[in-house]
Amino acid sequence: MSEPLFKRKGALKVAMVAGEASGDLLAAHLMDALQARHADIEFAGIGGPRMEARGFTSMVPQEKLAVRGYAEVLRSLPELLRIRRNLREQLQAEKPDVFIGVDAPDFNLALETALKKQGIATIHYVSPSVWAWRLERIYKIGRAVNRVLCLFPMEPALYQQAKVRADFVGHPLASEIPMQPDQLAMREQLGLPRQGPVFTLMPGSRKSELEFMAPLYIEAARLLLRDYPDATFLVPLATRATMDLFDRMLTQHKAWDLPLRKLFGHAQMAMIASDVVLVTSGTATLEVALTKRPMVISYKLSWLTYLLVKRKIKLPYVGLPNILCGRFVVPELLQKDATAPKLAAEVKRLYEDKDARAEVLQTFGDLHQSLLADTAALAATAVLQEAGCQPQPA
Structure with missing residues (x-):
């Protein structure tokens, strides 16, 4: 013993x-x-x-x-x-x-x-x-x-x-996150420009998730930068191990030139400051919803795991915000649909579609209230x- x-x-x-x-x-x-x-x-x-x-x-x-x-x-x-x-x-x-x-x-x-x-x-x-x-x-x-x-x-x-x-x-996050987060104040706190697109990339809290998702998100950021050359990308990472792994991914994909700003933790701050969040399916998706931000949910698994899981899922969606709202409030791009061009296109659509963003704000406000x-x-x-x-x- x-x-x-x-x-x-x-x-x-x-x-x-x-x-x-x-x-x-x-x-x-x-x-x-x-x-x-x-x-x-x-x-x-x-x-x-x-x-x-x-x-x-x-x-x-x-x-x-x-x-x-x-x-x-x-x-x-x-x-x-x-x-x-x-x-x-x-x-x-x-x-x-x-x-x-x-x-x-x-x-x-x-x-x-x-x-x-x-x-x-x-x-x-x-x-x-x-x-x-x-x-x-x-x-x-x-x-x-x-x-x-x-x-x-x-x-x-x-x-x-x-x-x-x-x-x-x-849900404790419902009490922790303000009902009306202040985007401009958060940008100021993080030293970000008040104007110009800010996108947050959240490739996961586990090393195994980063191995699948980080390369996709890096390539999606590269595509978005072509349309928005003044964009800033925030990447909050939960642990030293995931931060080191993400650095290795940047090296492998020759992406150190991207305007990426890594944060050690501070995920909520990054969400609030952003215009659209690209997030790996999991608890983080609910956190994004409570900050009232549009998001694109994505996930990839090994094919063996995916085949085993797919047979058991009873709902048409996997993201917590969509499950809790009972409909596709935000897009989900999973497995073969999780490609850098598709991810970038959905982020761009949500960034530019004011009506879609207004609907997300209203729906996620109601969801927030129900979890308090x-x-x-x-x-x-x-x-x-x-x-x-x-x-x-x-």
């Missing part, structure tokens, strides 16, 4: 696993709310830099879990299984008061199932996309956890039908209830 994860006797022991950057953000907000409500609390498991900045003890770096797709996961599977086994054994020995799996269902659900069997209270924070594919997973989730915390308002009803306890807690709640406080209440620190509701 390695060194204990929890070190303070008498402290409330909260174990968490957040598998990627979006989970790190959610968990960090939850940690703030829990620390405000409980005087002596200790956090450990696997988490990212925001969590560690709040005193979280991470058994391994979060990036070890940030692997996407069936084919890609197979290559990393032995290491992922070893990490999960070691963490499971450690938590079973130390018996935390509550375990919270933050998203990452492929990693967390099996871990939650094992811990729940040992009598450890388990919570899954962020419902898997059961409304989009494999609805039958609800029953597996119910066996794994005591409670599900849902970010979207339509989700609890699906769980209640299967007699699984689920609570809508809202005191997310961290509601989630913290649920955690303290499951940990036995507060009474359960009747």
Whole structure:
């Protein structure tokens, strides 16, 4: 057994696993709310830099879990299984008061199932996309956890039908991002020109995503520069590893002459300052929607992964804003349609079509309103209830 994860006797022991950057953000907000409500609390498991900045003890770096797709996961599977086994054994020995799996269902659900069997209270924070594919997973989730915390308002009803306890807690980004972001003020803050096109490129938070998407986005930027020679391109990158990889992509594609400005983090700032965002499908698409910016959503996978996933998807769209609005509010260019000329053409269309941009603003404003709640406080209440620190509701 390695060194204990929890070190303070008498402290409330909260174990968490957040598998990627979006989970790190959610968990960090939850940690703030829990620390405000409980005087002596200790956090450990696997988490990212925001969590560690709040005193979280991470058994391994979060990036070890940030692997996407069936084919890609197979290559990393032995290491992922070893990490999960070691963490499971450690938590079973130390018996935390509550375990919270933050998203990452492929990693967390099996871990939650094992811990729940040992009598450890388990919570899954962020419902898997059961409304989009494999609805039958609800029953597996119910066996794994005591409670599900849902970010979207339509989700609890699906769980209640299967007699699984689920609570809508809202999406923390809806409270964090202003309803009317100030584009000009943000451009000034970033030292950008007030006039002239600004496009943000978001090729993904995982290295495996960048390998597929960054070359496309670089070439799309090159095409857009022909039409808009005064354009500026912002590229927010979440980690040092993804920034280094993007630099290698720029070298491979001989693109250092492009007017690209890389940002270490600061993704929201880049979105707000931009006219149109080119974004890889994932949580970042919702963030763009909440900043009320037009976007082009794109994604590419290995062909094996794509064939496996395509058969299971039940909806005609994959981008969160389109799913939540129930229609194609913004374009999606996936797999074979994800080419640099098509991406550049859609970005150009959205930049020049004022009516389309006005519709996006209205639709995303309504979406923002529907997701507002005191997310961290509601989630913290649920955690303290499951940990036995507060009474359960009747």
